[in-house]
Amino acid sequence: ETGVTQSPTHLIKTRGQQVTLRCSSQSGHNTVSWYQQALGQGPQFIFQYYREEENGRGNFPPRFSGLQFPNYSSELNVNALELDDSALYLCASGLSNEQFFGPGTRLTVL
Amino acid sequence: AQSVTQLDSQVPVFEEAPVELRCNYSSSVSVYLFWYVQYPNQGLQLLLKYLSGSTLVESINGFEAEFNKSQTSFHLRKPSVHISDTAEYFCAVSPYPILGNDMRFGAGTRLTVKP
Numbered sequence: 001e002t003g004v005t006q007s008p009t010h011l012i013k014t015r016g017q018q019v020t021l022r023c024s025s026q027s028g029h030n031t032v033s034w035y036q037q038a039l040g041q042g043p044q045f046i047f048q049y050y051r052e053e054e055n056g057r058g059n060f061p062p063r064f065s066g067l068q069f070p071n072y073s074s075e076l077n078v079n080a081l082e083l084d085d086s087a088l089y090l091c092a093s094g095l096s097n098e099q100f101f102g103p104g105t106r107l108t109v110l
Numbered sequence: 111a112q113s114v115t116q117l118d119s120q121v122p123v124f125e126e127a128p129v130e131l132r133c134n135y136s137s138s139v140s141v142y143l144f145w146y147v148q149y150p151n152q153g154l155q156l157l158l159k160y161l162s163g164s165t166l167v168e169s170i171n172g173f174e175a176e177f178n179k180s181q182t183s184f185h186l187r188k189p190s191v192h193i194s195d196t197a198e199y200f201c202a203v204s205p206y207p208i209l210g211n212d213m214r215f216g217a218g219t220r221l222t223v224k225p
Contacts, residue, residue: 002153033210042114042200042215043154056211090153092210097161099210101146101153 002100010106018079021105025072025093032074037088081109112137112203116216131186131219133201141203143184148198196223
């Protein structure tokens, strides 16, 4: 039990729609990172937020965006969904020398 | 940019046998190295990490990994595996001290321990 929760657990959307995924971190954690894990692959870094500002970004288009809130929660928003966006989305929150992963949200785009 | 190659996609072993999961990385800057484990339908859990100091790092459940800078490797080993070690293992690197930032993962190695 990492203390990091994600909602929803599963989600089905159609191409072109928009989706918001949520992550609730442990109290005191000042970073949150989001990853996309396609089936059979390792997680790919989307971006990291540090003290509510984007602190780094991987090779993902601008239609992937995020927010981090003062209450240790965060969101990942994806616009104009594509079939290839189907994946497990993981958030990880932490302090400077440790990060804890949530169980993930399984997104299916039809 | 940095990258990670896990040399074996699947490793089947018998219970109580030793195991080595291989990881090589490529980076133009100094990096921090990690091994994560993922059990079915769960998120990733940190197994061990190398930040600095001794090149041999150990986890609480018997795994160890050795950072070899000249060979750019960070192989994971366990002298005697248990059925409960069956899981997916991911090697990862990050160039930043704030963990998670620009962390790159390998494709994973599925360890299956047979009775």
